[in-house]
Amino acid sequence: MSSSEPARSDPPGAKAIAPSRVSDVVVVGAGAIGLTAAIALARKGFSVVLIGSADARANGRTLALFDGSVSFLRSVGVWPHLAPLAAPLATIRIIDDTGSLFRPPPVAFHAREIGLEAFGFNIENDALVSALAEATRQIPGLALIECQATAFDFTGPSATVTVDDGSVVSAQLIVAADGRRSPARAAAGISVRERVNEQTALTTILAHDQPHRDVSTELHTREGPFTLVPLAAGREAPHRSSLVWMMAAPQAGRRRALNDQALSREIERQAHSMLGAMRVEGPVGLFPIASATAARLSAPRLVLIGDAAHVFPPIGAQGLNLGLRDVAHLLDCLAAARSRARDLGGPELRSAYESSRRADILLRGASVEALNRSLLSDLLPMDVLRGAGLLALSVVGPLRRAVMREGVASARFAP
Ligand SMILES: Cc1cc2nc3c(=O)[nH]c(=O)nc-3n(C[C@H](O)[C@H](O)[C@H](O)COP(=O)(O)OP(=O)(O)OC[C@H]3O[C@@H](n4cnc5c(N)ncnc54)[C@H](O)[C@@H]3O)c2cc1C
Known part of the structure; x- marks a missing residue:
């Protein structure tokens, strides 16, 4: 601020800023x-x-933070406050649920394959x-x-x-x-x-009957990815996950208008009941995708x-x-x-x-x-390419490990 600027009164919460500086x-x-x-x-x-x-x-949205980001937050001193609220992501599973003719088997990445206990942690955005x-x-x-x-x-x-x-x-x-x-x-x-791609992400927090065992599951559907990410236990729900479900905007609007029971049923059906009965526990958010x-x-x-x-x-x-x-x-x-x-x-x-x-x-x-585009396309060559990519990741050890290391790439910070 220069000394010729008008004096200002500090808003609530503002710390005084030295004038002329x-x-x-x-x-x-x-x-x-x-x-x-x-x-x-x-x-x-x-x-x-x-x-x-x-x-x-709170908007039903969580953030998966990879190992490098967690180290960075630790180094700036905030991670100790967040750690008790965060759930580890020990395994990431990708399942092709597109119904494609060329459907690869599910791929699972385990953090221990690259010497880590977890790829990162999932935490609620508001926390x-x-x-x-x-x-x-x-x-x-x-x-x-x-x-x-x-x-x-x-x-x-x-x-x-x-x-x-x-x-x-x-x-x-x-x-x-x-x-x-x-x-x-x-x-x-x-x-x-x-690029506005006419999809919307529906987000919420779910309680479910079965434990998630620190496994995040991404189902690739023709509507878009449906991703369940482990969350830490809540006060009343020992087993919780967050959901990011991408779909066409009108579908998202329809699902958002459902009551919690009906939405829970649709989510559980799409999840093939992999975590047992599900209950919407948090607010439901809609995020237009761009x-x-x-x-x-x-x-x-x-x-x-x-x-x-x-x-x-x-x-x-x-x-x-x-x-x-x-x-x-x-x-x-x-x-x-x-x-x-x-x-x-x-x-x-x-x-x-x-x-x-x-x-x-x-x-x-x-x-x-x-x-994202390969999922939305129902052209066979796209399916073959995506399927071949997933298959390669499931069977080629060095490729798997390279992808996993790259995925958790460190955000460096020297305090
Ligand atoms: C559904 C969903 C799920 C996601 N999940 C993940 C995930 O698991 N992991 C991950 O890494 N990323 C995830 N992301 C992406 C991630 O949420 C964003 O990249 C991240 O939150 C961006 O943070 P930001 O601070 O840059 O922007 P924002 O959070 O948008 O913050 C910008 C801020 O600037 C303020 N602002 C704007 N104009 C002004 C102004 N004139 N003066 C003062 N302030 C202003 C706004 O009010 C706002 O507070 C997800 C995104 C979505 C939509």
């Missing part, structure tokens, strides 16, 4: 990615302002966001403005963000973690390649992370895990820029960040899209 970084957006970035950057000694209000309302939000209040060097950013200016020697309480904050670098519609990205004129990739990951004094940079269908639990890798790489790039006394929002930083992230994002996006 240009912070190192302003993070915009208090979703899981923005919160984690703000915590990690402040813990690395950068001065950070976080603009946004954390939304920790993750509220633990991260709580952590942001404890960290020196992190100022929190629980408001919306309304305007951005990237043209000066530092960037400025105007907030809806009337304040203006300045920083060498703006980190946009403001989600798939990213106002910061739009203000910088970065275009997005977007894919979007930003044409660039940066602009002068701006970088994009998380869903502001890339959005994928929720297949194979890629979105948040990829976003956490954005954060880890951004940290490395910023630490390198600081050690060489470079401008934190300058071309060197931007180019290092772009080149460290581009390939990972393109590769994940392409594989998720290809798998």
Whole structure:
């Protein structure tokens, strides 16, 4: 903030920001990615302002966090609060339920094959966001403005963000973690390649009769993937799982309108009763599915992370895990820029960040899209290709292990 800016009154929950000061970084957006970035950057000694209000309302949605993401959250100090609420994913099973002529046998990946007890952990989204939000209040060097950013200016020697309480904050670098519609990205004129695929994900939390034994099961159906992911025991339900069920939007609307008993019956039928009788236990959420990739990951004094940079269908639990890798790489790039006394929002930083992230994002996006499209197609060549891929994964040991290691790829963080 410059001394010529109008005085502002702090909104509830905001910490005072020193006047006349240009912070190192302003993070915009208090979703899981923005919160984690703000915590990690402040813990690395950068001065950070976080603009946004954390939304920790339950929506029946959970997040499968792979081993690398869990290590990262542990290293930024939040994992001990989350561990008691998280369920390990020891086995991931994929079952072709498309009715295709070329139907491969089920494939099961076991974490112990690559020397891990679990590929990762599954946790409710609201638990993750509220633990991260709580952590942001404890960290020196992190100022929190629980408001919306309304305007951005990237043209000066530092960037400025105007907030809806009337304040203006300045920083060498703006980190946009403001989600798939990213106002910061739009203000910088970065275009997005977007594909709306007319599917919707129905999410909920289920109680069931049989234990899940830490096994996550993905049924590939012609409607889209139907995925049951283990959850930790609840107060009244010892056996619980979360559901992500992708389907055409009208079907999702119809199922959302069912009462809990009727929806439970449809879910159990699709699950072939593999976990016994099922009961919808949590709220039911609907998430329209889209894919979007930003044409660039940066602009002068701006970088994009998380869903502001890339959005994928929720297949194979890629979105948040990829976003956490954005954060880890951004940290490395910023630490390198600081050690060489470079401008934190300058071309060197931007180019290092772009080149460290581009390939990972393109590769994940392409594989998720290809798998989703192959499921929706009823063309035999597609079925053969998908079936052959799954068959190869089930019988070729080195390929299986390579895929598993790649799947849990580490988000690095040196505290
Ligand atoms: C059904 C479903 C299941 C999923 N399951 C998984 C999974 O198992 N594993 C996985 O890795 N990923 C999963 N994902 C993807 C994952 O949820 C997202 O990638 C991740 O939550 C994105 O986090 P984010 O913080 O980048 O964005 P968001 O959560 O969208 O947060 C953006 C934040 O920015 C705020 N914001 C926007 N504009 C402004 C502004 N002007 N000023 C201030 N704040 C602003 C918003 O209010 C919001 O709080 C799933 C997604 C879906 C839909």
